[in-house]
Amino acid sequence: MSVKQKEKPILEVKDLVAEFTTAAGRLRILDGIDFSLFPAEILALVGETGCGKSVTAKSIMNLLAEQVCKRRGKVMMDGVNLLDLSKKQMRSYLGRRISMIFQNPIASINPVFTLGEQIRRLVRIHMAGEITRVKSELGCTTAAAIDRLAAANLEKVGLTDVDQLMRAYAHQISGGMAQRYRIATAVLGNPDVLIADEATSALDVTVQAHILRLLKRLSAEKNTAIIFITHDLGIAAQLCQQVAVMYSGRIVEVAPTAELFKNPLHPYTRGLLKAVPQLSRKTGLEHIPGTIPDLRNPPSGCRFHPRCRQAMERCRRLRPPLVETKSHQVCCHLYDAGNKEAAWAKS
Amino acid sequence: MLPFLIRRLAGLVFLLLILTMLVFGLSRALPGDVAAMYVGLKAKPEQIQKARLELGLDKPVHVQYLRYMGRLLKGDLGISLRTHRPVARDLKEKLPLSLEIVLLALLISIALGLPMGVVAAFKRDTWIDSAVNMIGSAAVSLPIFFLALLLQLVFFNWLGWFPLQGRISTMMEFRDPLPAVTRFGLIDALLAGDLEYMADMAWHMFLPVVSLASIPLGLVARLSRSSLLEVMQADYIMAARASGVGETVLFFRYGLRNALSPVLSIMGLSMALMLLNTFYVEQIFNYPGIGYWALASIFSLDYPVLVAITLVLGAIYVLSNTIIDVLRRWVDPRIK
Ligand SMILES: Nc1ncnc2c1ncn2[C@@H]1O[C@H](COP(=O)(O)OP(=O)(O)OP(=O)(O)O)[C@@H](O)[C@H]1O
Ligand code: SF4
Numbered sequence: 133m134s135v136k137q138k139e140k141p142i143l144e145v146k147d148l149v150a151e152f153t154t155a156a157g158r159l160r161i162l163d164g165i166d167f168s169l170f171p172a173e174i175l176a177l178v179g180e181t182g183c184g185k186s187v188t189a190k191s192i193m194n195l196l197a198e199q200v201c202k203r204r205g206k207v208m209m210d211g212v213n214l215l216d217l218s219k220k221q222m223r224s225y226l227g228r229r230i231s232m233i234f235q236n237p238i239a240s241i242n243p244v245f246t247l248g249e250q251i252r253r254l255v256r257i258h259m260a261g262e263i264t265r266v267k268s269e270l271g272c273t274t275a276a277a278i279d280r281l282a283a284a285n286l287e288k289v290g291l292t293d294v295d296q297l298m299r300a301y302a303h304q305i306s307g308g309m310a311q312r313y314r315i316a317t318a319v320l321g322n323p324d325v326l327i328a329d330e331a332t333s334a335l336d337v338t339v340q341a342h343i344l345r346l347l348k349r350l351s352a353e354k355n356t357a358i359i360f361i362t363h364d365l366g367i368a369a370q371l372c373q374q375v376a377v378m379y380s381g382r383i384v385e386v387a388p389t390a391e392l393f394k395n396p397l398h399p400y401t402r403g404l405l406k407a408v409p410q411l412s413r414k415t416g417l418e419h420i421p422g423t424i425p426d427l428r429n430p431p432s433g434c435r436f437h438p439r440c441r442q443a444m445e446r447c448r449r450l451r452p453p454l455v456e457t458k459s460h461q462v463c464c465h466l467y468d469a470g471n472k473e474a475a476w477a478k479s
Numbered sequence: 480m481l482p483f484l485i486r487r488l489a490g491l492v493f494l495l496l497i498l499t500m501l502v503f504g505l506s507r508a509l510p511g512d513v514a515a516m517y518v519g520l521k522a523k524p525e526q527i528q529k530a531r532l533e534l535g536l537d538k539p540v541h542v543q544y545l546r547y548m549g550r551l552l553k554g555d556l557g558i559s560l561r562t563h564r565p566v567a568r569d570l571k572e573k574l575p576l577s578l579e580i581v582l583l584a585l586l587i588s589i590a591l592g593l594p595m596g597v598v599a600a601f602k603r604d605t606w607i608d609s610a611v612n613m614i615g616s617a618a619v620s621l622p623i624f625f626l627a628l629l630l631q632l633v634f635f636n637w638l639g640w641f642p643l644q645g646r647i648s649t650m651m652e653f654r655d656p657l658p659a660v661t662r663f664g665l666i667d668a669l670l671a672g673d674l675e676y677m678a679d680m681a682w683h684m685f686l687p688v689v690s691l692a693s694i695p696l697g698l699v700a701r702l703s704r705s706s707l708l709e710v711m712q713a714d715y716i717m718a719a720r721a722s723g724v725g726e727t728v729l730f731f732r733y734g735l736r737n738a739l740s741p742v743l744s745i746m747g748l749s750m751a752l753m754l755l756n757t758f759y760v761e762q763i764f765n766y767p768g769i770g771y772w773a774l775a776s777i778f779s780l781d782y783p784v785l786v787a788i789t790l791v792l793g794a795i796y797v798l799s800n801t802i803i804d805v806l807r808r809w810v811d812p813r814i815k
């Protein structure tokens with residue numbers, strides 16, 4: 133991490149808060165998210181279902197309607213806070229600087245237009261320069277140049293038979309093909325940051341491996357930083373340099389992958405690692421007693437305290453600050469320098 | 480697309496066949512002796528017996544049905560008990576009159592309702608949205624006879640902008656009739672180059688058409704709004720937005736096409752509703768179409784006419800739903 137710290141982060145999220153207005157009242161889904169992403173880094177964001185991973189991603193991308201979700205805090209890119217941007221201003225970032233792929237690839241392709249129609253539109257939006265170049269090089273029409281570029285982009289992600297594919301609709305292709313297609317469309321504008329929200333969870337294992345390799349290659353070739361959201365600690369370990377662990381709307385621990393697995397600091401992370409590596413959606417975490425907090429009425433202080441074996445008196449009262457240790461960032465009173473009670477736990 | 484069309488066409492034929500069976504069954508199940516009614520109330524028993532043989536009522540049911548189908552295919556719908564004219568001839572005259580106002584109303588309800596719903600969704604939670612919502616709710620909830628009378632009160636009694644009733648002005652009735660090319664008055668007048676005639680008819684049709692269009696317009700406006708708002712939450716819209724597609728394209732192209740399918744479905748329902756509503760509207764506006772005819776036939780228990788009208792309205796409903804299925808398939812390739 134020390135090397136990285138000298139580098140400037142490409143994306144910096146500071147104290148990101150998101151509140152949903154629902155029938156049940158105001159829900160603080162994100163309770164102050166902090167993390168930084170460096171160029172070409174692959175960061176895993178892991179956590180139980182409902183902890184707010186997708187909301188984090190959509191908040192960063194400014195994809196949530198203001199009426200439903202109020203956000204505060206900072207999402208800094210090139211010194212600009214994305215949260216301050218209007219929908220119009222945001223357009224110069226979406227797809228170009230920061231892009232996203234979703235869990236269900238088929239559902240994220242428009243079902244009533246052909247794949248070709250959709251990718252050609254993105255080519256027109258993002259590749260104006262290349263279109264003129266191809267046109268003058270080949271002396272072809274704009275339409276032909278767009279077609280060519282669209283096909284080339286699809287081939288780049290390992291799709292074959294692209295002419296036929298471009299005439300197909302979403303419901304006619306497999307999940308793996310759909311996810312490759314989505315990756316092609318998401319990175320067509322050469323973004324610096326790609327958020328992959330459970331991009332492989334809906335796919336079967338072999339296809340999963342292909343997609344992971346593709347993402348890794350992309351990141352290496354184009355210097356794209358990736359936020360890889362997953363339930364699967366195994367995948368996180370394989371793919372990512374850094375792992376951020378999320379619990380109930382906060383990132384409770386961030387560390388380089390090997391370091392985190394070897395020496396987890398946060399009690400929640402420790403519980404996670406003791407549990408099966410695959411964070412099962414159904415069974416939850418067998419090694420951590422209790423259930424995820426009810427967001428209508430979240431626990432005071434540290435939201436993990438009702439489940440934490442090491443909880444102290446102050447955990448009920450005070451929200452733990454983010455503490456930097458040698459190689460970790462951790463959000464727990466045990467590592468709070470001002471907290472004498474906690475000194476014993478440091479190791 | 481082709482296999483789909485063939486399947487739909489086969490389905491259509493099948494449904495029409497079922498419809499004739501139902502209507503045939505209905506005509507046999509109606510109270511009263513058809514033969515007695517055919518020859519009139521004062522007929523003697525021998526005359527009734529003769530009529531029964533003449534009408535083939537002594538034969539087994541399936542033979543009667545086959546004969547009925549045979550006549551139907553030849554375009555023979557029987558003789559009106561009231562006027563003793565062939566039902567088919569009256570139908571040919573009256574059906575186009577009603578279809579004309581119904582189709583115009585359908586056209587208006589799409590042409591106005593769809594843009595209203597789309598704009599309301601685009602300008603969600605603004606005064607435009609509330610205005611559309613109010614108009615839509617009012618249009619759907621006003622009973623049609625009430626609306627028709629209200630329109631007469633305002634536009635005839637108070638403002639005097641539109642005629643009270645009828646299909647053409649009395650003056651026009653003395654002219655030579657238009658050549659019946661399409662049997663749709665407006666089109667025939669246009670084809671004959673008689674713009675005066677056309678304008679007069681349009682002027683008379685205006686209030687009936689507005690009355691008929693009201694409910695479908697409200698339905699289309701509200702449904703297109705809600706359908707579009709729902710579609711705009713879909714993953715594929717968010718994904719396209721995340722890849723840099725602009726809001727206008729997202730809304731008016733990527734969103735709208737997905738939102739159309741339910742709107743088309745409601746058109747089929749609207750068609751059925753409007754055909755029934757011609758019963759009120761044509762009565763109130765004294766408009767000599769199929770609805771007016773149907774009511775008159777109900778009151779005089781003119782069974783052959785009622786049976787024919789039931790058959791025709793059913794057939795139109797089945798046919799329009801088939802057309803709508805084809806359109807839905809055209810906007811949404813997933814439909815099997
Ligand atoms: N539009 C919304 N309105 C109200 N609450 C929402 C909305 N979207 C998400 N939430 C709530 O926010 C919380 C976090 O949701 P989120 O989808 O981010 O979870 P997640 O960590 O991505 O879970 P999963 O692993 O299941 O995808 C959940 O409790 C969810 O109910
Ligand atoms: S802050 Fe307290 S309750 Fe929360 S994880 Fe640390 S020790 Fe447990």
Ligand SMILES: [Mg+2]
Nearest residue numbers: 185186187329
């Ligand atoms: Mg999620």
